[in-house]
C-alpha cells in the first residue's frame with residue numbers, strides 16, 4: 001500500500017472508498033439485537049467528535065479517495081447539530097447517505113433535499129405495530145411507517161433493513177416482499193449478527209438459504225429474478241417479476257463478502273474500526289487533537305485490516321463470532 005495511490009488500499013489490494021461515520025451513541029429505540037438490555041456506558045461528551053471535527057476528519061478521508069460517506073449511529077438524526085454536519089460534508093465531492101430508524105426523518109426532508117442526501121436506508125423489522133413495540137421497546141410503529149411512506153413519496157432512494165429473527169419476524173418475509181409490489185423500495189433481509197450484549201445465538205439466526213427457501217415456496221422460480229450485484233455489495237438482490245421494488249439478503253454470517261470490502265468505520269468517539277468485527281481500534285480523534293498527521297494514522301489503520309472478519313479463519317465456525325470480544329452494535333453503527 002502506498003500513499004501515492006491516494007486511495008486507502010490495504011495489504012490485500014482492497015480500496016477503501018466508503019467511510020461509515022457513527023455520529024452518536026444514543027438512540028430513541030432499544031432494538032434488542034443492537035442495544036444491550038441495560039444500555040451501554042456512554043462516552044463523556046468531551047470525548048465525542050464535535051461537528052467540526054467530523055468534517056475535518058472526513059475531509060482527510062475524501063482527500064485519500066473516499067467518495068461515499070454513510071452517517072449512522074445510534075440514531076444519527078438525534079444529533080442536535082446534524083444539519084450543520086450535513087452542510088459541512090456536502091461541500092465535498094462525495095455521495096452522502098444515511099442509515100436511520102426513520103422516527104425523525106419528517107423533520108429533515110428539506111435538509112436532505114438541500115444537501116442532496118438521496119440514499120436513505122431505514123430500519124424497520126416488522127409491519128406489525130405490536131411486534132415493533134416488542135423488538136424496539138418503543139411504541140412508535142406508526143411514526144416509523146408513515147415516515148418510510150413519506151420518503152418513498154418524496155422520491156428518495158429508500159432501502160429498508162429488516163433484521164430477521166427466528167420465531168419473531170421470519171414469517172413476515174413474504175409480507176415485506178409484497179410491500180415491494182407497489183412501492184419502489186429495496187427490502188434487505190439481514191442475518192442476525194453477534195455483538196456485545198445482544199444475546200446472539202445460532203438458533204435465532206435466519207440464514208440466507210432459509211430466506212430463499214421461503215421465497216421459493218411462495219413464488220414460481222421463473223418469477224424470481226436475480227439482479228446483478230452492485231460493486232462492493234452487501235446484499236444479494238432479487239425482484240419478483242413486474243413488482244415495482246426489489247429485495248436482497250445481507251448474509252454477513254453465513255456468507256460474508258469480505259473479499260470485496262471497501263468500508264472503513266469511524267465511531268462517535270473518533271476511533272477507526274477497520275472492520276465491523278475488529279477488536280483493535282485506532283484513536284484518530286486523540287491524534288487530531290494532538291496535532292498529529294492523521295493521514296498517516298488512517299493509512300496505518302487500513303494496513304492492519306485482516307483479509308476476512310474474525311471467526312472466519314479457515315478452521316473456525318461462525319459461532320466463534322459470539323465469543324469474540326467486540327463493541328455493542330449501537331456504538332459501531334452497522
Ligand SMILES: Nc1nc2c(ncn2[C@@H]2O[C@H](COP(=O)(O)OP(=O)(O)OP(=O)(O)O)[C@@H](O)[C@H]2O)c(=O)[nH]1
Pocket residue numbers: 070072097099121159161190233234235250252256261263276333334
Ligand atoms: N459484515 C458486514 N456487514 C455490513 C457491512 N456494512 C454494512 N453491513 C451490514 O449491513 C446492514 C445494512 O447496513 P446499512 O447501514 O444499511 O449500509 P449498507 O448495506 O452499506 O448500505 P448501501 O450503502 O446502501 O450498500 C447492517 O446490518 C450492517 O451491519 C460490512 O462492511 N460488513
Ligand SMILES: C[S@@+](CC[C@H](N)C(=O)[O-])C[C@H]1O[C@@H](n2cnc3c(N)ncnc32)[C@H](O)[C@@H]1O
Pocket residue numbers: 027033034072073074075076099100101121122123161162163190191192193194195198329330332333334
Ligand atoms: C446500528 S443501526 C444505526 C442506524 C439507525 N439507528 C438504524 O437503526 O437504522 C444500523 C444498522 O445495523 C443493523 N443492526 C443492528 N444490530 C444488528 C445485528 N445484531 N445484526 C445485524 N444487523 C444489525 C440495524 O438493523 C441497522 O440497519
Ligand code: SF4
Pocket residue numbers: 027028029030031032034035073074075101123329330
Ligand atoms: S438498530 Fe438503530 S434504531 Fe435500533 S437500537 Fe440500534 S441504533 Fe437504535
Ligand code: SF4
Pocket residue numbers: 256257258259261262263274275276277306307308309
Ligand atoms: S466483516 Fe469486516 S472485512 Fe468483512 S465485509 Fe464486513 S467490514 Fe469488511
